[in-house]
Amino acid sequence: xxxxxxxxxxxxxxxxxxxxxxxxxxxxxxxxxxxxxxxxxxxxxxxxxxxxxxxxxxxxxxxxxxxxxxxxxxxxxxxxxxxxxxxxxxxxxxxxxxxxxxxxxxxxxxxxxxxxxxxxxxxxxxxxxxxxxxx
Numbered sequence: 001x002x003x004x005x006x007x008x009x010x011x012x013x014x015x016x017x018x019x020x021x022x023x024x025x026x027x028x029x030x031x032x033x034x035x036x037x038x039x040x041x042x043x044x045x046x047x048x049x050x051x052x053x054x055x056x057x058x059x060x061x062x063x064x065x066x067x068x069x070x071x072x073x074x075x076x077x078x079x080x081x082x083x084x085x086x087x088x089x090x091x092x093x094x095x096x097x098x099x100x101x102x103x104x105x106x107x108x109x110x111x112x113x114x115x116x117x118x119x120x121x122x123x124x125x126x127x128x129x130x131x132x133x134x135x
Contacts (some may be wrong), residue, residue: 032087032129034080034116038066045125050081053118054092063123072097072119080110080127087129089116 032047043066045051051060056075063073077096080089087110091098099117100108110116114127 032110032127034061034125035128036067036123036125038068047080047087050079052076052092053078053080063118067123069121070123072122077118078116086110087127089127 034045034047034053036043036045045061053059053061053063054075054077055063055070055073059076063070063077067073074093074096076092078089078091078098080087082088089098089100089105089108089110091106097119098105098108099115099120100110101115102117108114110127110129112127112129115124116127117124
């Protein structure tokens with residue numbers, strides 16, 4: 001016959017071990033942002049992990065009339081996210097033209113100071129990453 005095990009119930013006075021969920025994690029500090037200049041006034045958009053940019057209202061960064069010419073911006077145009085510790089931009093479809101430092105590109109690793117334009121004549125952002133110096 002197997003050995004008997006005795007279990008004792010914990011009382012309310014006993015300290016409980018701290019419970020953490022495997023999906024729970026500390027929020028990453030914001031190290032990167034997109035900058036857009038409108039009539040000399042800068043607009044800053046902090047990047048928190050995965051951001052979708054486009055004309056659709058469901059996007060994290062909605063491109064509307066405050067960005068000037070937006071006819072070339074698709075509903076969900078671009079996603080910026082962290083892959084293996086690096087910020088990467090991914091155009092969302094073949095019709096979503098994105099220029100990186102003036103050149104059309106697909107999946108692109110972003111570096112501090114990179115200029116990102118949505119469409120041939122759409123809004124122009126500058127990518128800033130203060131964590132780049134630490135890598």
